[in-house]
Amino acid sequence: MTGPLRVALLGCGTVGSAVLRLISEQSEDLAARIGRRVEVVGVAVRRPDHHPDVPADLLTTDAEALVTRDDVDLVVEVIGGIEPARTLLLAAFEAGKSVVSANKALLAEDGVALHAAAAKAGVDLYYEAAVAGAIPLLRPLRESLAGDQLRKVVGIVNGTTNYILSRMAETGAGFTEALAEATELGYAEADPTADVDGFDAASKAAILASLAFHTPVSASDVYREGISAVTATDVSRAAEIGCVVKLLAICERVAGSPDGADGDSVAVRVHPAMIPTSHPLAGVNGAFNAVYVEAEAAGQLMFYGQGAGGEPTASAVLGDLVAVARNRLAGAAGPAVTSYAGLPARPIAETPTRYHVSLDVADKPGVLAAVAHEFAEHGVSIATVRQDGHGDAATLVLVSHSAPDAALSATVEALQEMPAVRGVTSVLRVEGLT
């Protein structure tokens, strides 16, 4: 092979256009870094007339024919969604082409099968752009930390929800108001479900957990709560205890298995949580993303940057493109993703978490004792309590120690039934407290 490396691009929206532009603008640098020129030989789109900037002879609507063409060396997939992307990737592998993808949903749903198909064909499947856009994250997890044991990966991996929560903290606005602002400014899509309900973050959590723990984790293994129930009260209660509210993707290796067997299990969850302002993730505001990692030997690490947008995502795609191209020229595939550990998934009910609970209670003797008794009944111990009286009412703010999530949620249900409790005004998990 002495000619250029020939690339088929599937999809030409915001990310695809940026990929095309970068390949063209940086063609000399790419050639120097790879040792071969890069040439885009076809761009598959649904509506060719929507892409006046792309040379007409490159455009095709037949993506399947494009990925199997003999004159294609590498495939870049930025269509997103499950189908037709999955079929196209499998066809590409079968035809011996390596693939660079930015498709978090597909990788989270079907990563194991796709990796197996790529390995069988002896080609590469890289997808740095699928999680946290431009932030180099999957390569560090796959390679830099390959000699270490990861304990925990906690990410702010969705820019839309982080923007909304940041604005709620800054302005005191409620969720609906902050979402409206985010939509107006283009930070939220017209249908924001995938972002605000945590589906996007759950896909990314599944990918991160799979790589971090060498264990197959799919989106359906991820417990998921979005941010639409987060209230202005939650945000101000967080501030009172020196915390901020973030939507976190948490991937954790927990001692013990759900079935009581020896060995560790993997708990993966996405939900809003209070974290202390001293935590490295607390300062990650607006549309920025960051992922915090705890490893046995490396200790605490954090990766920070832009998690979305055409250019940042295209930067990640091109980094993978260079790697895959170099591998192809070296005649070898990159290191396969291993899932040898096969740790069982731990359901949220059995995952240790901590809760913050704010209650409106009658301000009379014995209420705190009764509330504390309810916690104890469920085997949950209390870390801190604050009580503020105002007239005949009082506010009780409690933060629990770590306990199985089911015990904590049962405690909250029981509190709601107590005659002395007039209302549970805020319930949110707490992360990162020491």
Place this chain on the structure above:
Amino acid sequence: MTGPLRVALLGCGTVGSAVLRLISEQSEDLAARIGRRVEVVGVAVRRPDHHPDVPADLLTTDAEALVTRDDVDLVVEVIGGIEPARTLLLAAFEAGKSVVSANKALLAEDGVALHAAAAKAGVDLYYEAAVAGAIPLLRPLRESLAGDQLRKVVGIVNGTTNYILSRMAETGAGFTEALAEATELGYAEADPTADVDGFDAASKAAILASLAFHTPVSASDVYREGISAVTATDVSRAAEIGCVVKLLAICERVAGSPDGADGDSVAVRVHPAMIPTSHPLAGVNGAFNAVYVEAEAAGQLMFYGQGAGGEPTASAVLGDLVAVARNRLAGAAGPAVTSYAGLPARPIAETPTRYHVSLDVADKPGVLAAVAHEFAEHGVSIATVRQDGHGDAATLVLVSHSAPDAALSATVEALQEMPAVRGVTSVLRVEGLT
């Protein structure tokens, strides 16, 4: 090759011992991730009797014989310093062994020759541990960002000086006092010169710049100022303008060449600077390290973690060990480090910087005009001025716009000569202001 991968370890101090321990503790995981067991077959040390924990039959004082032994596949070098490390690495390459090194001084002095020798032999030279310990940094720069154009890399890469500056900010202590505390707590070595005078950071800056700009940069190309001249006044002046003082390693691609030719040049420097508290690096305190990156497409990125210590450094060494081992099993070397760009080094005098200057002046009409005139005379424009009167004296605090460093230092010299200026109380460069 069906037996284990056989490793020779050169050096067995803090890092080497941690490498040995991790290889042993994680032997099953390493085997699963590499596809082959890892076995340490020899440990070269100067004083075998100082290493009672290492099996005696592994210890040798003849490092050169060890690296060329037929039963050695990979060499891990954690001796540090230029010689004998350089000779040993070259001997290892010649014998066809890949090398993992943590040796920043050697890589910064002689990286080009070492990379050439490794490439000629078709083997790998990896050294993630040489910069910022456990933080995955070199692999992201070499690989993840290989499709992007880097503009700037700014690092807090020396834990000792960051600890000292953090303590000065927290306690108001002067440099000498903070250094004494750092020494007592083990954050500074008995001879702290390499750290406090910026030599350690300069080596790391050279390595970062080489990778970021695909250009050979050695430690002698790096402008260097340490922190021993940083005063408590500098630190409090910084706080007054919403900044903190950090020792920064700054690698920058600047438009234009020093000889007036077209094309860019590379400016690499290590010096204390004020940065705004809103900058992602400002919150990096104590012995932590972080590196901030600006890339054309990816935008702003930051990598944060522990920059030193046996375990974190060993984590980086083991990540490289896994990569090198996988490459060897795949029968291919990893991507070579390219220095095709060959950009000229830009001397500090011609590097654009910004200065903060605090002056004690006579509080009488015309002084500010005279001071401003001095700046203008040197072609430096002023961004902000604050004047505080107290009795017959006043304090003038000025922050300049960007100008060639030589013009700024000449301005300061001229200010010192002005009759109305009673003293220049603080001069420090400013980074990251918008």
